[in-house]
Amino acid sequence: MKKFLYCMFIIFFLTAISAFAAQPDQRIEKDAYQKELEKLKKENPKKYEEMRSDFVFITELVLATLGYSIEPFDGILDEKTKIALKTYQKKRNIPETGDPLSFDTIEQLQADMNTIVYHPVILPRLHVFTDLWDEGYVSASGTWVLSNDKMGKPEQTSKINCDRHSNICTEAVAIVSGKGSERILFVDIDTYEIERWDDYEIVTKPLQSTIGCVRYVRRINRLQKSVTGIRSTIQNEDMCKGVDSKEIYMVLTDGFNVYWDLLQERNKKWRQLLNISPTLLQQLESANKEKSK
Secondary structure, eight states, X not given: OHHHHHHHHHHHHHHHHHHHXXXXXXXXXXXXXXXXXXXXXXXOHHHHHHHHHHHHHHHHHHHHHTTOOOOSOOSOOOHHHHHHHHHHHHHTTSOOXXXXXXXXXXXXXXXXXXXXXXXXXXXXXXXXXXXXXXXXXXXXXXXXXXXXXXXXXXXXXXXXXXXXXXXXXXXXXXXXXXXXXXXXXXXXXXXXXXXXXXXXXXXXXXXXXXXXXXXXXXXXXXXTTEEEEEEEESOOSGXXXXXXXXXXXXXXXXXXXXXXXXXXXXXXXXXXXXXXXXXXXXXXXXXXXXXXX
């Protein structure tokens, strides 16, 4: 219970830091932040010192979580805390100021704690049901991956039901988005008209996105028990500016494999952040390899 409260305390205060150092566009220019800090220091020294002490305390907690030995947590920027902070700053390739209020340090601490608290969602296994193909019913579930690119939001899963009598394929999509502790679940349902349903495959008509930038086609192969998709760009001007013009090819795959890859990527980043000895790091990596066998 104490460990849980400790972690929640860190997350809460880092969120507060992020809010303090952010404008509506989610970040401020470094010089603007510094000016506000200097203004506070000059006009309200007492409040500035209180805030500085709070930030030192938060930094102590975060550094301890990352493996830096700086106890006790007292909000005092003593020599031990300064050395630990400079070691962290050097490791993260940011200015070695020893100041927890520096803009670069606040941003980096927030980013690193997002990595620490993040754990990928366990996604459903791939399942393609074709036993009732001739009766006019097919279903599939799994996670979309791209065959020629990296998925922008890999933590997602889809459930597709195709009904020949209504000439419709319905796809329910759940997507987890966001960073660190600020994660949100989005759910959407798309309806595809069926263009062709023969003995071998189902192909849908193109479905245009809400804002009209791209359109999607779904294809289900009976023999291979595979589900694929194509995203074609209609336009990339005005509201669609920045949308890649190339076709994107999608494959519905086993969600557990996606989860496992995300977990390994997260663990790799996590190990890189920790301030631990090379020997202990080697032991952790060996233990992970044994678990994966």
